[in-house]
Amino acid sequence: MAHVELQALHKKYGTSIALDDVTLEAREGELVSLLGPSGCGKTTTLRCIAGFMDPDGGDVRVNGQSVLRDPSHKRDFGVVFQNYALFPHLSVFENVAYGLSVRRVSKAEQKTRVAEALAMVKLTGLEDRLPRALSGGQQQRVALARALVIRPRLLLLDEPLANLDARLRHEVRWLIREVQQAAGTTAFYVTHDQAEAMALSDRVAVMKKGRVAQFATPREIYQRPLERYVADFTGEANFLAATVEAMPGEGLYRVATGGVSLEVPGVPGITGRAVLMVRPEALSLAPTAIAGHTLPATVTSIAFLGAAQQIEATLADGAMLRLMVPPNAELALRGGVHLAVDLEHAWLMPDIAP
Numbered sequence: 001m002a003h004v005e006l007q008a009l010h011k012k013y014g015t016s017i018a019l020d021d022v023t024l025e026a027r028e029g030e031l032v033s034l035l036g037p038s039g040c041g042k043t044t045t046l047r048c049i050a051g052f053m054d055p056d057g058g059d060v061r062v063n064g065q066s067v068l069r070d071p072s073h074k075r076d077f078g079v080v081f082q083n084y085a086l087f088p089h090l091s092v093f094e095n096v097a098y099g100l101s102v103r104r105v106s107k108a109e110q111k112t113r114v115a116e117a118l119a120m121v122k123l124t125g126l127e128d129r130l131p132r133a134l135s136g137g138q139q140q141r142v143a144l145a146r147a148l149v150i151r152p153r154l155l156l157l158d159e160p161l162a163n164l165d166a167r168l169r170h171e172v173r174w175l176i177r178e179v180q181q182a183a184g185t186t187a188f189y190v191t192h193d194q195a196e197a198m199a200l201s202d203r204v205a206v207m208k209k210g211r212v213a214q215f216a217t218p219r220e221i222y223q224r225p226l227e228r229y230v231a232d233f234t235g236e237a238n239f240l241a242a243t244v245e246a247m248p249g250e251g252l253y254r255v256a257t258g259g260v261s262l263e264v265p266g267v268p269g270i271t272g273r274a275v276l277m278v279r280p281e282a283l284s285l286a287p288t289a290i291a292g293h294t295l296p297a298t299v300t301s302i303a304f305l306g307a308a309q310q311i312e313a314t315l316a317d318g319a320m321l322r323l324m325v326p327p328n329a330e331l332a333l334r335g336g337v338h339l340a341v342d343l344e345h346a347w348l349m350p351d352i353a354p
């Protein structure tokens with residue numbers, strides 16, 4: 001079992017900065033996702049942890065001890081990549097057993113442990129197949145079994161589901177979580193898919209241009225993002241320009257927005273211009289205006305989705321908001337409505353460039 005700490009990792013490729021002070025940790029048995037758009041430094045971080053690459057500065061510590069001097073095969077980490085990287089000429093059994101043979105584990109024990117690992121990923125019975133005779137999902141499960149069979153201290157997964165279709169992605173996603181929890185293995189999981197990160201992780205590090213923009217639980221990054229970039233990357237959100245008028249309490253603000261005044265929670269320490277996040281589910285229709293609760297708006301588009309209608313509504317200052325309303329709510333294009341804001345679930349953030 002491993003407690004893994006990344007301390008102030010820095011990495012440059014030539015003159016371009018790939019990692020700029022990445023500090024993170026995964027406690028024993030925790031699954032931590034690195035979430036962010038392509039190019040933000042997720043793979044570079046993972047490669048530094050795995051030992052495929054040396055950081056220019058900073059440290060990687062396992063249970064308090066630096067591993068930077070250990071070559072990658074001595075670190076006892078299991079690694080799974082996006083493109084499986086199975087040996088094409090070896091059977092499923094041989095692929096999974098590979099890490100055990102190089103560690104000189106006896107044939108008898110190899111058999112037991114490969115059987116165990118294949119059972120975990122639900123591939124029992126396919127021992128003799130070659131990788132090309134397996135589906136993408138099965139190949140990725142072999143890769144997972146191969147990483148797990150060495151009983152790694154740490155599991156590193158780099159976009160392991162990226163090459164699978166949507167249905168398989170779901171299936172393998174849950175399998176990864178199940179297996180990781182059953183084995184109690186600490187894990188770092190790289191993805192650019194927010195739903196995947198939210199569903200799988202104990203904690204999520206949202207990365208932005210080689211830095212960690214926020215490191216917190218899925219609930220916290222979704223409900224209390226530190227900046228718009230994080231809010232945007234973790235789900236649908238409406239953003240309204242707002243100005244702080246008063247601070248009635250710690251982390252509580254009265255703001256002017258959309259021609260009204262609202263009292264909302266937010267990131268501590270904001271003054272002046274700010275951004276108000278209102279997720280679609282924190283908006284609903286109100287029959288009449290209620291001071292301090294509703295925004296006057298005009299409906300600009302209505303889409304009937306079956307279980308709900310998605311509407312877009314525009315405020316007097318031109319800001320557009322998206323929300324879901326019940327399927328039978330009667331709405332007219334260009335009709336005036338009052339949008340009720342669930343104030344506890346609105347969230348004020350500083351106005352930081354994305």
Ligand SMILES: Nc1ncnc2c1ncn2[C@@H]1O[C@H](COP(=O)(O)OP(=O)(O)O)[C@@H](O)[C@H]1O
Pocket residue numbers: 013017018036037038039040041042043044045
């Ligand atoms: N081998 C390399 N040589 C030069 N630049 C690289 C190399 N690998 C990655 N980069 C650059 O470093 C940054 C981070 O890349 P990467 O860690 O692969 O991001 P991610 O996995 O989040 O897509 C990007 O700007 C990328 O172009």
Ligand SMILES: [Mg+2]
Pocket residue numbers: 042043044
């Ligand atoms: Mg990558």
